[in-house]
Amino acid sequence: MNDVVLVNCTVTDARATGVPGTASGSRTTEAGAAGGKGRIADAAVWVRDDRIAAVGPRERILERTGDARPLDLDGAYVTPGLVNMHTHLSLSLPGEGGDSVKNMTAHELALYMADGARRTLRCGVTTVRCVAEKDHADFALRRAIESGRAIGPRIFTAGRALVCTGGHGHEGSDTLECDGADGFRRGVRSQVKAGADLIKIMISGGIAGKHEKIDTPQLFSDEMAAAMQTAHAWGRKVTAHAGPAAVIAEAVELGLDCVEHGYQLTPEVAKRMAERGTSLVPTLLVTRCKEFFDELGVPEWMQCRSLGAGPRHLESYAMALDAGVDVLLGSDMPPFWDFEGTNASVRELECMSEGGLGPAGALYAGTLGPVRWLGADADLGTVEVGKYADLIAMDADPLAGTSAFRGVRWVMKGGRVVRDDRSGWEKP
Ligand SMILES: [Zn+2]
Secondary structure, X not given: OXXXXXXXXXXXXXXXXXXXXXXXXXXXHHHHHOXXXXXXXXXXXXXXXXXXXXXXXXXXXXXXXOOOEEEEEEEEEEEEOEEEEEEOOOOOOOOHHHHHHHOOOHHHXXXXXXXHHHHHHHOOEEEEEEOOOHHHHHHHHHHHHHOOOOOOOEEEEOOOEEEOOOOOOOOOOOEEEOOHHHHHHHHHHHHHHHOOOEEEEEOEOOOOXXXXXXXXXXXXXXXXXXXXXXXXXXXXXXXXXXEEHHHHHHHHHOOOOEEEEEEEOXXXXXXXXXXXXXXXXXOHHHHOOHHXXXXXXXXXXXXXXXXXXXXXXXXXXXXXXXXXXXXXXXXXXOOOOEEOOEEHHHHHHHHHHHHHHHHHXXXXXXXXXXXXXXXXXXXXXXXXXXOEOOEEEEOOOOOOXXXXXXXXXEEEEOOEEEEEHHHOEEOO
């Protein structure tokens, strides 16, 4: 049996942040000194099999751990693993880089995605929410990870995203074209049948479609309503790729659970999102990642559209924060991608923090917030007894600065260490 006790560390999770809805309401270091909820200095975390058996001040825990093997974390800060809520492990943007993914055989694609999953976990991202993957390969990948045949994060997935004929992203096998209310009902059912945990719909144009604009409305009300009613009847939440305020406003009233991007929100729409409990995954990187686009050979028209939308996108994000919308980490870029000195997941979290959320809000947006949206908070999201031991360690304090996550040097998923830089060991 796996039986280890992590020592020489400070445990920090989102309950220490004072973010509304988290337990202690007390803030950062004072709570630490007092040993408050969600922040424990000189802590020990006892891990048995895949879950946390005890967590608390070191001396108190070590009295109980018996023969458990101690694992010294050398003064690290320990948080729950990150959760990236907008990933595509089979992403193919316009351009040569994307074409090489698009032209892969099914076998090549599966191996490519498995490699991406391994890299993602190594970054400290222990859970992802896939929001459109090619050819249902995500379900095969999830089964492989769950059965131990592949290494990667926990996967919650939408399967294929539902689009209207010719709608956003219609070009690839990561979307399914549907038309009319019946078409969207069938689309939802077909993804649920394949194993989808949630449903993704494309309700407006976007950055990557030459034939559309960011603010092109793409679904009629009856189509959106049909998708949401069907998904909700099956207990699946719905998230929507969406840019313009008017389209988002309509979808929010129809019961949408989450907005992706939200490039052009207004204060009024943001207020309604907050009131209705609609979350926002802002994906700030997608309008500020020229280096990434250059690397993939993304054409000029798309780069102009993306980077041109950047300032309004940031304003939109600020409006959401002002209104109190629940914002969640999501990179859209492959979550492990090397970008601006770190990986895309951490860089996105830094952008969210710098854009007004701050380090405490960012810790919530990268861990407990997403887990709550996924309905997985009984198992994930905090360092608490009974939850999966999905943990990461870094030398700097993430509540002092979000860039602390750049220094993730140790990763555990389900009680198994998958990265430990100090020992020079990495699971192959
Ligand atoms: Zn996306």
